[in-house]
Amino acid sequence: MRTRTPSISLLLDNLIWxxxxxxGVAFSLLTTRFLTVNNLVNVLVHSSVLGIMVIxxxxxxxxxxxxxxxxxxxxxxxxxxxxxxxxxGEPSNGSGLMLNPAAAVVVMLALGLLIGAIxxxxxxxxxxxxxxxxxxxxxxxRGLAFLLTQGKTVTRLPESFKGLGHxxxxxxxxxxxxxxxxxxxxxxxxxxxxxxxxxxAVGGNREAALASGIDPDRRIVQVYLISGALxxxxxxxxxxxLGVGATRIGEGMIFEIQAAAVIGGISLFGGRGTMxxxxxxxxxxxFINSGLNLMRVSGFAIDMVRGIVILAAMLLDAQKLRYRQPxxxxxxxxxxxx
Amino acid sequence: MDAQPYLVEMKGVTxxxxxxxxxAGVDFRLRADGELRGLVGKNGAGKSTLMNVxxxxxxxxxxxxxxxxxxxxxxxxxxxRQLGIACVHQHSQLIGPLSIAENVFCGDLPTGRxxxxxxxxxHRQAEERLGRLGLAIDVHRKVEGLSVAExxxxxIAKALFAEAQVIILDEATAPLPKHDVELLFGFVRRQRExxxxxxxxxxxxxxxxxxxxxxxxxxxxxxxxxxxxxELTPQALIRxxxxxxVERFRHAAATxxxxxxxxxxxLSRPGAYADVSLxxxxxxxxxxxxLEGCGKDSLARGLFGLEPVGRGEVLLEGKPYRAAxxxxxxxxxxxxxxxxxxxxxxxxxxxxxxxxxLPILGRLTNLLGLLSRRKESVLVSxxxxxxxxxxxxxxxxxxxxSGGNQQKVxxxxxxxxxxxxxxxxxxxxxxxxxxKVEIMRIIDRLAREQQVATVxxxxxxxxxxxxxxRILVMFRGTIAAEFPTRDPSTTVExxxxxxxxxxxx
Numbered sequence: 080m081r082t083r084t085p086s087i088s089l090l091l092d093n094l095i096w097x098x099x100x101x102x103g104v105a106f107s108l109l110t111t112r113f114l115t116v117n118n119l120v121n122v123l124v125h126s127s128v129l130g131i132m133v134i135x136x137x138x139x140x141x142x143x144x145x146x147x148x149x150x151x152x153x154x155x156x157x158x159x160x161x162x163x164x165x166x167x168g169e170p171s172n173g174s175g176l177m178l179n180p181a182a183a184v185v186v187m188l189a190l191g192l193l194i195g196a197i198x199x200x201x202x203x204x205x206x207x208x209x210x211x212x213x214x215x216x217x218x219x220x221r222g223l224a225f226l227l228t229q230g231k232t233v234t235r236l237p238e239s240f241k242g243l244g245h246x247x248x249x250x251x252x253x254x255x256x257x258x259x260x261x262x263x264x265x266x267x268x269x270x271x272x273x274x275x276x277x278x279x280a281v282g283g284n285r286e287a288a289l290a291s292g293i294d295p296d297r298r299i300v301q302v303y304l305i306s307g308a309l310x311x312x313x314x315x316x317x318x319x320x321l322g323v324g325a326t327r328i329g330e331g332m333i334f335e336i337q338a339a340a341v342i343g344g345i346s347l348f349g350g351r352g353t354m355x356x357x358x359x360x361x362x363x364x365x366f367i368n369s370g371l372n373l374m375r376v377s378g379f380a381i382d383m384v385r386g387i388v389i390l391a392a393m394l395l396d397a398q399k400l401r402y403r404q405p406x407x408x409x410x411x412x413x414x415x416x417x
Numbered sequence: 418m419d420a421q422p423y424l425v426e427m428k429g430v431t432x433x434x435x436x437x438x439x440x441a442g443v444d445f446r447l448r449a450d451g452e453l454r455g456l457v458g459k460n461g462a463g464k465s466t467l468m469n470v471x472x473x474x475x476x477x478x479x480x481x482x483x484x485x486x487x488x489x490x491x492x493x494x495x496x497x498r499q500l501g502i503a504c505v506h507q508h509s510q511l512i513g514p515l516s517i518a519e520n521v522f523c524g525d526l527p528t529g530r531x532x533x534x535x536x537x538x539x540h541r542q543a544e545e546r547l548g549r550l551g552l553a554i555d556v557h558r559k560v561e562g563l564s565v566a567e568x569x570x571x572x573i574a575k576a577l578f579a580e581a582q583v584i585i586l587d588e589a590t591a592p593l594p595k596h597d598v599e600l601l602f603g604f605v606r607r608q609r610e611x612x613x614x615x616x617x618x619x620x621x622x623x624x625x626x627x628x629x630x631x632x633x634x635x636x637x638x639x640x641x642x643x644x645x646x647x648e649l650t651p652q653a654l655i656r657x658x659x660x661x662x663v664e665r666f667r668h669a670a671a672t673x674x675x676x677x678x679x680x681x682x683x684l685s686r687p688g689a690y691a692d693v694s695l696x697x698x699x700x701x702x703x704x705x706x707x708l709e710g711c712g713k714d715s716l717a718r719g720l721f722g723l724e725p726v727g728r729g730e731v732l733l734e735g736k737p738y739r740a741a742x743x744x745x746x747x748x749x750x751x752x753x754x755x756x757x758x759x760x761x762x763x764x765x766x767x768x769x770x771x772x773x774x775l776p777i778l779g780r781l782t783n784l785l786g787l788l789s790r791r792k793e794s795v796l797v798s799x800x801x802x803x804x805x806x807x808x809x810x811x812x813x814x815x816x817x818x819s820g821g822n823q824q825k826v827x828x829x830x831x832x833x834x835x836x837x838x839x840x841x842x843x844x845x846x847x848x849x850x851x852x853k854v855e856i857m858r859i860i861d862r863l864a865r866e867q868q869v870a871t872v873x874x875x876x877x878x879x880x881x882x883x884x885x886x887r888i889l890v891m892f893r894g895t896i897a898a899e900f901p902t903r904d905p906s907t908t909v910e911x912x913x914x915x916x917x918x919x920x921x922x
Contacts, residue, residue: 271787273778280775283764290723290755290762291775291830292744350766 094395095343095359102363106370113370120252126365127244127254128153128317130358132332133339134265135309137357138302140340141269142295143282143349144202144209146303148216149336152194152310153329155224157317160187161233161324164240172231180240187311194220195307199300217333224326233324244319254316261309266354278302282349338389339364341396348396364388421486424449424614425502425583430470430480439466441638442480447583449485451612453605455625455646457658458635459877464618467635468585472504473497503576504585509568511575513561518543520560521575550574551607566597570604577608584608585616602628620876622654623917634658652910659879659909668702668861668884675699678870679733679751679838681720686727689715690894693729697838697870702860704881704902705874707891707916713874714756716891717840721753722746734837747776750837754827754844756874762827765816769808770797772815773829800829804859821852828859839863839871845880857884878912890915 107114132149139146164183165173178186194216201212246253269275280288281295288295318324337347343360345352367388371381425447432440440463447454456464469475471482473492482489484500511520519526521543529535543556552574560568569589576584589601605615605628617629625632626646634642634657642657680696690712697703705713719726722740731738733749740746746753755762764772774781774793781793797811806825808818815826824844831839844860845853861884863869875881881888882902890898890912898915900907 267787271790273782273786273788276771276775276778276788279767279771280764283766286755287762287764288775290721290743290753292742292747293775294742294744346766350764 093344093356095356095363098342099359099363099366102366102370106366106373110370110373112373118369118373120255122362122365122369123255123258124252124320125368126361127258128313128320129332129335129339129364130258130361131261131309131313131316132329132336133343133357133361134261134354135306135313136336137265137340137345137352137354138269138278138305138309140337140345140347141278141282141349141352142299142302143285144299144302145213145337145347146195146198146306147210147213147333148194148198148220149306149310150329150332151217151220151224152191152307153314153317153332154326155194155220155227156187156190156311157314157328158224158227158233158324158326159190160184160240160314161236161318162227164237165233165235171235172228172233173235180237183240184315187314188308191307191309191311191314192304193307194310195304196300198307199303202303203296203299221330228324228326230326232326234322236318236322236324240315241319241322244316245322246319254320257316261312262354262358269354274298274301279350282351284350334389335364335385338385338392342388342392346396346399347393351399360392421449423447423483424451424485425471426483427467427471428481428483430467430477430482432466432470432475432477438638439463440470440477443467443635443638443640445471445633445640447614447616451609451614452631453609453615453617453629455629455632456616456618456635457620457622457625457632457654459658462635462658463638464635465587466638467640468504468587468616468618471497472502472585498579501580501582502585503579503581503583504587505569505572505576505589506587509560509565509572511560511568511572514559516557516559517547517554517563517571518556520571521546521556521578523575546578547574550577550604552604564597566601569601573604573608577613581613583614583616585618587618588620589617598624622651625654626651655910655913668857668864668886676735677732678868679720679731679738682730682732684716684719684727684729684731686715686719686725689719689724689727690891693891693894693896695889695896697872699868699870700864701887702864702871702873702885704885704888705872705891706876706878706881706888706912707897711891712894713891714842717753717842717872717874720746720838721751721840723753747834750835752776752831752834752836752839754831754839754841756842756846763815763823766814768812769801769806769815769818769826769829770794770811772826773797773800773833775830777833796833797829800832804829804832805855819852821855824852824856825859828856832863835867836869839869840874841871842874843876844873845875845877853880860884878909878916882907882909882912888912892916892918 112118132153135149136146160183162174163176163178163186164180165171166177167173167175198213198216201207202209242253243257244254248256269278277288277293277298280291280293281298285295314328317328321328339360340352340357341347341360342363343352343358344356367384368381371384423446425445427443427445430440430443430445443463445467456467458464466475470477470492473494473496476491482492484502489496512523515523518540522539526534527538527542529538540556547554547556552570554567560571563571573584586605609615617625619625629646632644632646632649632654633640634644634654636658644654675698677696678699682694684693685691693712693716695703705716707713715724718724720731720740722742722745726739733751738749740749740751743753764775770793774797778788781788783789794811801808801811804825806822806829808822815823818826841860845856857880860871860873864871873881873885885902888900888902888907889896890900892915897918900912
């Protein structure tokens with residue numbers, strides 16, 4: 080019995096790869112245009128921004144937190160970066176500062192870090208609820224994005240800035256390289272550094288982490304900083320990909336971000352899941368998007384399918400926890416008996 | 418058909434949990450005309466499990482429950498409630514922000530026309546009902562403003578309104594000041610007059626003598642005695658409770674001569690402890706016992722940096738010591754085993770390996786900031802072998818291990834920091850008899866082989882006698898007595914007297 084339990088949980092934790100395979104085979108059979116090099120590269124390009132956002136979110140999720148404001152940070156940083164680099168008035172709608180792209184990137188990262196710091200400090204120092212804090216920031220930060228350009232789209236970005244999201248190295252789009260590199264680094268950090276181990280401990284049992292010499296609050300502030308910084312980084316890629324800074328960039332994306340992480344095995348309850356699993360979650364969502372698009376399913380129906388996928392992800396997460404409960408309940412019973 | 422002699426009769430009740438036989442054929446009775454019956458025994462003796470079987474929280478594996486002549490092989494919580502069995506726990510189940518009246522009618526508020534709550538009637542009826550039980554209390558008051566005793570009285574009253582005939586008080590007085598205990602007892606006695614039966618579970622034996630008519634003693638999952646309290650002496654009751662252990666482990670003194678590892682002088686923290694002085698020699702194992710709230714756990718948490726330690730002098734290996742947080746304590750070689758393994762000890766979803774190396778990741782990290790897997794797994798497999806953790810692999814999530822093995826993992830974690838001082842809060846709590854002995858061996862070995870100075874905090878006096886060199890008893894924040902365990906005049910009875918705050922005979 081004891082040996083069977085973990086093996087089923089191992090299966091549950093790696094379910095994403097089975098799902099990915101099923102989706103891939105199904106779409107290949109349903110439409111001839113799915114399994115082509117062109118389409119698969121496209122899928123990866125479209126995954127890049129979502130993927131970077133999922134990494135940031137996963138850092139917070141592993142500690143048992145989350146960052147709902149990440150999508151607004153993406154939007155504000157994108158618009159602010161575009162605004163700083165462009166000419167004033169129509170058609171650019173920029174600030175007229177014409178900041179050089181390198182300086183703009185620095186300002187963008189600083190802005191992302193600032194938003195992360197505010198989230199982290201409110202949650203740890205002032206003991207505010209993470210839902211309320213990041214939900215409020217979601218609204219405030221989006222409001223700032225609209226305020227900055229009066230809702231106008233900023234255009235005519237410098238070409239050199241767009242390389243990250245738009246360029247390619249030989250046949251390979253740079254955004255794909257960035258996506259893969261980002262996941263490899265995130266995986267290394269979470270698996271093989273003290274910092275990463277600490278995060279899982281904080282999310283798995285905050286008090287036990289504390290008693291093991293970890294400062295949970297410090298780690299939580301750090302993951303919000305990472306979430307903010309990665310949202311800023313994603314903004315850089317997204318600006319390059321779109322070529323314009325729209326105030327609505329990232330709007331509504333948070334559900335997809337969390338769904339990808341959770342389908343990939345990162346638990347909403349903290350302490351479980353891997354970055355590579357989360358990458359699987361990102362790819363699955365992108366497969367579904369691309370497959371349904373190629374099958375010319377109506378956009379409204381695609382939205383509905385996304386909703387269903389998110390629901391299924393949460394169901395899976397809850398089931399995993401419930402599956403593990405018997406062990407917990409047995410322990411509780413034994414403790415009551417004591 | 419003549420009247421049933423018993424209101425409740427439990428026959429041959431057996432209940433097993435994985436690795437633990439919690440109840441082994443227990444008989445338990447309550448007289449039909451009501452009675453005040455005490456239920457006593459050590460932690461883990463099976464008192465709460467027995468009552469949980471009676472109220473249907475756990476189904477029994479075997480045995481029978483007869484209530485007013487009707488036999489049930491399988492009890493459920495709904496059924497037990499219908500049969501008039503209710504349980505009042507140490508922690509109130511009332512809803513704090515609501516008024517007494519609302520709590521009394523919770524879930525069943527009287528409504529008027531239009532389906533709106535008829536507040537006049539709520540308050541009038543609540544007053545009336547409480548009045549009938551001899552309680553004059555303002556029913557508009559919010560429950561959160563009541564004293565703990567008042568809350569428990571309201572809970573008992575609520576159970577009585579639901580026609581309860583049997584009321585189980587599970588450690589109900591543990592959080593109560595003396596005066597409130599009297600208040601509660603007065604109320605309980607009045608209800609007894611009306612034919613209600615009470616089962617009174619308590620570790621405070623003097624209360625058993627004060628309140629109860631009869632007492633059932635449980636030990637290791639069996640009911641080993643049923644006594645009339647008037648025919649019993651406190652000494653006899655203590656002997657019945659502690660009994661003879663299945664297997665005994667005896668620590669051999671390993672104290673090394675030399676300056677103390679840890680010495681505490683005049684340490685005080687208001688509300689926790691006052692003027693505490695103690696000194697630990699290398700390899701010495703000192704027991705620290707006392708009632709809940711006597712300050713023994715605060716002292717350990719203070720020394721580990723989980724709570725402020727207060728004023729006074731603490732020297733660790735001759736140097737001033739004070740930990741602002743657990744990191745600092747661990748870095749100075751002071752490790753702590755928390756009482757609540759699930760709350761503080763283990764990170765359930767993570768592997769044995771990750772749990773063990775959590776406090777020493779800094780030592781396993783190379784210049785690039787990456788963990789050395791090889792070094793880590795060598796260290797972990799050594800510790801798993803030396804502490805005899807039963808597991809197929811170090812990658813096993815800790816939540817899948819048995820309680821005893823989880824506790825060994827926590828020990829392995831502490832050992833990994835190569836501690837000079839170990840502070841162990843109830844190290845054998847919630848593990849089975851076999852694992853208890855193994856854990857005592859581990860404590861003993863660390864003291865003998867690595868000269869670790871150890872403090873074992875526990876309410877299990879007999880275990881302390883087996884594993885410690887000395888036992889210190891705390892009472893109301895001060896160290897009230899000290900017992901060398903090898904002194905033949907040191908007995909469980911004498912220590913229990915000191916625990917209760919009685920002067921030494």
